[in-house]
Amino acid sequence: MDMLLIGLCLGAAGVVFVALAFGAAIRSESWNSDVRPELPLVKAAAPSRFFSERLPIPPAPLQVPIEVLLLQIENHVRLEQAAAESFIAFPTQALLHSKTTSPFVN
Amino acid sequence: MTHELLNGLSSAEVEQVLRLGTRLIVPTGTSLFRLGDQADRLFLIERGRIKLTLPMQVRGREEDIFVEERSPGQTVGWSALIPPYRFTLTATAPLLEAEVVALPREALRHYFAANPAAGHKVALNLAVVIGHRLQLFQTMWLREMQRTVEVRSA
Numbered sequence: 001m002d003m004l005l006i007g008l009c010l011g012a013a014g015v016v017f018v019a020l021a022f023g024a025a026i027r028s029e030s031w032n033s034d035v036r037p038e039l040p041l042v043k044a045a046a047p048s049r050f051f052s053e054r055l056p057i058p059p060a061p062l063q064v065p066i067e068v069l070l071l072q073i074e075n076h077v078r079l080e081q082a083a084a085e086s087f088i089a090f091p092t093q094a095l096l097h098s099k100t101t102s103p104f105v106n
Numbered sequence: 107m108t109h110e111l112l113n114g115l116s117s118a119e120v121e122q123v124l125r126l127g128t129r130l131i132v133p134t135g136t137s138l139f140r141l142g143d144q145a146d147r148l149f150l151i152e153r154g155r156i157k158l159t160l161p162m163q164v165r166g167r168e169e170d171i172f173v174e175e176r177s178p179g180q181t182v183g184w185s186a187l188i189p190p191y192r193f194t195l196t197a198t199a200p201l202l203e204a205e206v207v208a209l210p211r212e213a214l215r216h217y218f219a220a221n222p223a224a225g226h227k228v229a230l231n232l233a234v235v236i237g238h239r240l241q242l243f244q245t246m247w248l249r250e251m252q253r254t255v256e257v258r259s260a
């Protein structure tokens with residue numbers, strides 16, 4: 001019985017020794033190598049939001065329909081012509097630079 | 107109907123000039139002439155309105171942009187009298203059909219050569235029409251420039 005226990009202990013000690021020796025050999029090989037394995041870059045994840053995952057979308061500038069835009073341009077030209085006619089009829093600096101009410105430029 | 111181009115002419119002279127021309131109906135929405143066309147006739151407006159436009163790029167599309175509108179008694183197409191005799195605008199009847207008298211350049215030249223006094227008056231009237239247009243657009247240009255300067259200075 002004693003011999004059996006001694007044998008088991010020696011066997012177990014032998015297995016542990018061989019395992020440690022094998023592990024040490026592998027570790028020294030991999031650290032001595034110049035080639036390092038490339039680790040995949042991990043992008044920093046956006047911080048999670050408590051209430052919403054979505055960022056607020058800025059409001060898009062309002063675009064008037066092209067027909068409306070063309071009418072605004074025509075109206076603007078008519079107003080500017082009227083202002084220019086007033087200046088030509090009575091040329092003064094004040095009339096030359098009179099403010100327009102045209103919504104196209106205001 | 108009195109025409110700005112024929113101011114100061116006797117009624118007989120007005121009749122003689124108008125007889126040189128042809129009356130044309132311009133249906134609604136159709137062009138009397140287009141930018142770049144050869145200009146061999148000028149037009150006196152008898153009825154309706156003629157809209158003058160220039161092309162402009164608006165949101166990637168070419169659009170005819172309003173430049174001015176001419177009414178009965180006024181003249182359009184004086185490029186027919188000024189080299190290189192090409193129209194620099196497009197003219198259309200916008201809302202209702204228009205009626206014009208088309209006066210050919212060559213017929214006018216012959217008439218003015220035979221009637222220099224009438225030719226002189228018409229030349230002065232044309233100078234008034236062109237001079238007024240120049241003053242008008244010079245003023246409009248300056249006002250737009252003033253706005254641009256204000257925006258850039260802000």
